[in-house]
Amino acid sequence: MGSSAYSPLDRFVRANPYRKTGIRRKKHERLHSAEDEPEVPQLCWLAVKIIGMRNLRKADLLSHTDCYVKLWMPTASCQEAQTKTVNNCRNPVWNETFHFIIQREVKNILELTICDKDTCTSDDQLLTVRFDVAKIQPGEKVCLNFELNPESQEELEVEFLLENIPGVSENIITNGVLVSRExxxxxxxxxxxxxxxxxxxxxxxxxxxxxxxxxxxxxxxxxxxxxxxxxxxxxxxxxxxxxxxxxxxxxxxxxxxxxxxxxxxxxxxxxxxxxxxxxxxxxxxxxxxxxxxxxxxGCQNLDLRLGFDLCAEEQDFISKRKKVVAAALKRVLHLDEDLQEDEQVPVVAVMTTAGGVRSMTAMCGSLLALQELGILDCVSYMTGLSATTWTMAKLYEDPYWSQNDLRGPLGDIKEHVTKSKLHCFSLDHMKYYEKELCERKQEGHKLSFTDLWGLFIDCMLHHQGSTHKLSDQQLAVNQGQNPLPMYLCLNVKDDFSTLDFKEWVEFTPYEVGFLKYGAFVRSEDFGSEFFMGHLMKKIPESHICFLEGTWSNIFSQNFMDAVYLTGHSEDFWHRWTRGTEHDIEEHPALPKKPHEQTTCLSIPRGCLSNTLREMLTERPVVSTYHNFLKGLQLHNKYLENESFCMWKDTVLDSSPNQLNEMGDYLKLIDTAFFINTSCPPIVRPERKVDVILHLNYSGGSQTLPLDLFSDYCLEHGIPFPSTELSQEDREHLKECYVFEDSLEAPILAYFPLVCDTFQKYKAPNVKRGPTEMEQGRVDVSNCVGPYSTALLTYSEENFNKLLNLCHYNILNNKNLILQALRTAVQRKKRSKNCSSAQSSKCS
Incomplete structure (x- = not known):
């Protein structure tokens, strides 16, 4: 725009370096049509002419609207444009044209916001139209009428002209979901x-x-x-x-x-x-x-990884771990011959649930039993969330923890669980917290209350401050000597219920990343500042205690989370947290393609609704980290990507302008406030997990986390076995259930936290004597009893009871676990034989 003698397209062409290749354009030369181009060029020039509106609604009762239109397309420009204001008019006419350079490989959504100009107060936003520019083809000039309200015949008239920019290209990197641009x-x-x-x-x-x-x-x-x-x-x-x-x-x-x-x-x-x-x-x-x-x-090579496959380090780990697993399976299953590592060794994963110190203690008992049975060496992955991450982080300080007797480190955990926590509030510790937080801020991290909570956790579990980091755990898996640890949390947005917006974020010693986007950064770079996939400012890696505060953020629950977890209907409250959006039509109707999004009309809620929404969705505390997705844009066909679709479950997934690539920060919360499960990382198809040992330590209902995640997998098409339980089983749960159905789904061995035969047996097939009956009475069914999630200190007696209960429940169901492993081995062998037969038939 401006007074130049050249058109906007001419000025762009003159200012770009492609002219050095010998390509020339005459002034006002007409661009080729889409049919003339052998390939669609990546960059196009979009002209948007805002013509006018008809039957415009009133913003207030006193007069007609003083109307103008704002245009925003963040994939083309981060600056909003706007028309002039037409005062007190029901049928305003603008006839103003705006120009955008667009990259057709990304999803370009143009937002047209109708605003009412106010003199004394901020301008009112009446409505927003979101239009997918992919509907317009190069060489086309299309005039569209958007039906804003068919009853009152309210319409917005806009003209679009899309032209190729010949000879101008842009190098992009994409995984089919996210795009990194030059x-x-x-x-x-x-x-x-x-x-x-x-x-x-x-x-x-x-x-x-x-x-x-x-x-x-x-x-x-x-x-x-x-x-x-x-x-x-x-x-x-x-x-x-x-x-x-x-x-x-x-x-x-x-x-x-x-x-x-x-x-x-x-x-x-x-x-x-x-x-x-x-x-x-x-x-x-x-x-x-x-x-x-x-x-x-600018920057050339990406400093994050765009891809849904496993990173090279994890693939190397699996290769090494399979040698350990193959030998362990031969021992525990008494096999006559060695398993071929590449094709016959099943991938086994242990997953845990949240539950405060209860889950931390219970996990210790479960792992001790798995080690005694020799099954721990059969496990390739171990996932945790909330307080089970405390156990995992503590264990992985020792690079060979699973090869040593676990009773040593578990004794250390017992010492910290049973001691008073008052020392964490001493003056010396308060000074230490202040010093650590000041250093963290100076390093460039954004502070939140969860950082203080992380230091408190560190104080609870260590005699002195720990300096361990997530990347340090690479030493514990570099030879395949231990299962690969994976930690889980959720990324959320302000003013959105967890039901409406949540994104799984996984942490391993190698990488931190989003399951939905297929975007990962090295663990030592998490928390640093990125732009368009490039590391712009290196910030020192956080001590793992700060991540523990994030993974187990007990302060992040909002009202909607509480309603959801009670199992009661949240529909009444949920509708107050959602905006008013619906699809609209434009005339004339344009040919539809699978990847094109329908045009959407969004109407802002009133002041009362917004206030109630904030009250229902407000989270007291979230963990804040620099957004390593910042600047990245969504691919034009991202909604057709199978990997994205597997994990998409937010109301914003079809609103790319509102997803997190634009945000400066990630806002992370405890997964347990949505579904108390750490399963998502191990049901990623790339990990090919064959057996899951599901160790449940939640309070209250022992089946709710499993039911919720089973429904989640069914809704998203994630292979997972059917977990139907009879009413009798739900009322009187056993110690272990094995679920198995299709070959695509893993075998699931589910261990609810129950005190069943342990009341009469102190070890498998060893009955308790009269004086030992009290040791078998462990009240884990009452979430407000001696094992309440809110308790941070246990008596030595209660610690031992819970540890022994979980230890016993694993030992007592040894045969079910071994049968699940044996079935997995047989499955792998059958699959190998089928593949060999198919190859022979083809040849």
Whole structure:
């Protein structure tokens, strides 16, 4: 836009380096149609003409609306555009055109927001139309009428024109869900040109919206003829604008060569995409300084991994671990011959549930029994959430913990569980907490109350502060000597119920990442600042105690979580937490393609509804970390990606402009407040888990976590065995159930936390004597009893009872576990034989 003799498309072409390849365009040359192009170019020029509205609704009762339209397409530009305001008119006409450079490989959603201009208060947003630009084909000019309210015949008329930009391409990296685009680096140079200036110092502020840096301040010393440079990283083809707040004096804009008096204490914007930035360009010159810019290629290789497959380190671990597992299975199953590691060794996983110190203690008993049976060496993965992560983090401080007698480290855990926690509030510890939090803030982490909670956990479990980190656990798996630990939490959004927005985030010693997006960063880089997949600012890795505070954040529950976990209907409350959105039609109807999204109309709720929504969805505390997805964009066909669809379950999955790629921070909470399970990482199809040992330590209903996750898998098409239990079983649970059905689903051995035969037997087939009966009375059914989730300290007697109960329940069901393992081995052999027969038949 502006007064240039060239059209916006011409200015873009003139300013881009493809001209060096010998391609030329005549002024006002018509672009080729889509049929003329052998391949659809990646970059296109989109012209959006806001024509007008008919039968516009009133914003208030006093007058017609003073209406304007805001346009926002974050994949093309981070800056909103808007039309002029038409006052007091029911049928406003604008006829204003706006231009966007779009990358057709990404999902471009144009948001058109109808606003009412207010003088005394903030402007009202009446409605928003979300339109998928993929509906428009290159070479087409389409005029559409959006039906906003068919009853009142309220319509918005918009014209679209999409043109290819010939010869201009962009290198992108994608996994079919997320797209990393080319990044440019803009250097802004400020030079002092007049050493006789009466000023001793000049202060400048530069802003490039949508860049990683966003805003930078520069100061120069006028007496020494100094120069300073600010640098910005941004998407190369995003129509960047440089906003400058400069000293006040007589100046002229370099690229317009027009001298004029300006008050430069207010921001001045310079459009950069119209300039040839391959060489240094002066954009502003004052009496004693000049500002020039130059663009260079930005970051090249990604510092995160886009892909749904397992990372190379985990694949190497599995290869090594299968040797250990093969030998262990031969021993425990008394096999006559060795298992072939690649094809006959099943993948076994142990998963746990939350439950405070109860789950921490119970897990100790379960692992001790699995070690005694020789089954622990058959396990390749171990997953935890909430307080079971405390046990895991403690164990993995020893690189060979599963190869040593567990009674040693479990004795240490017992010492910490049974001692008073009052020492955690001593003056010395308070000073230590303050020192650690100050250091953490100085390193660049964003503090939250969960960081203090993590330090408290560390104090509970260690005699002195622990410096262990998640990446340190690589030493415990580098030879395949222990199961690979995996930790789980949820990423959430403000003002959304967990029912409406949640994203699984898994942590391993190698990587941290999102199951839904297939995006992972190295564990040592989690918490650092990223942009478009590139590491921009390295922040020291967090001590694992801070992650424990995140994984077991007992302060993150909101009202809706509580209603959901009680098993009562949340429909009444849930409707107050949702916005008003519905699909609308546009005329004429455009041909539909599978990956195109329907046009959506969103109407903001009133003040009362928003207040109630905040009350219902407000979380007291969330853990806040820098968003390593920042800047990444969604692929145009992301909703067709099978891996994404497996995990998509939020109301925003079809609203890419509102997903987390735009956010600065992740907001992480305890998984237990949605489903008390750590199963998602081990049902990823890439891990090919054959047997799951489901160790349940939840309070209250022992079947609710299993029921919820079974329903979740059924809804999302995730292979999982049917877990139907009879009413009698639900009322009188046994110690172990084995579920098995289709070959695609893993075998599930489910251990509810019950005190069944343990009341009469102190060991399998060893009855209790009259004086030992009291040791068999363990009240785990009452969630407010001696094993309440809120209790942080147990008596030594209660600790021993719970430890022995879980130890016994595993030992007493040895045969069921071995049968599940034997079935898995037979399955693998049959699968291998079928594959061999099929190969022979084909040959």
């Amino acid at each position: 990044v440019s680096s803009l250097e802004v140079h400020v030079n002092e040109t007049n050493m006789k200036s009466p000023y001793t110092r000049r202060d400048f502020t530069f802003t490039v919206k949508g860049s990683y840096e966003e805003t930078q301040d520069v100061s120069i010393d006028c007496r020494q003829g100094s120069s300073e440079t600010a640098r910005f990283h941004y998407v190369k083809h995003s129509q960047p604008r440089l906003h400058m707040t400069l000293p006040k004096e007589c100046s002229f804009c370099g690229h317009h060569s027009a001298r004029r008096q300006m008050d430069l204490s207010s921001p001045l914007a310079v459009s950069l995409h119209s300039l040839d930035l391959s060489k240094k360009v002066t954009v502003m010159r004052g009496e004693s300084y000049e500002v020039s810019v130059k663009e260079e290629d």
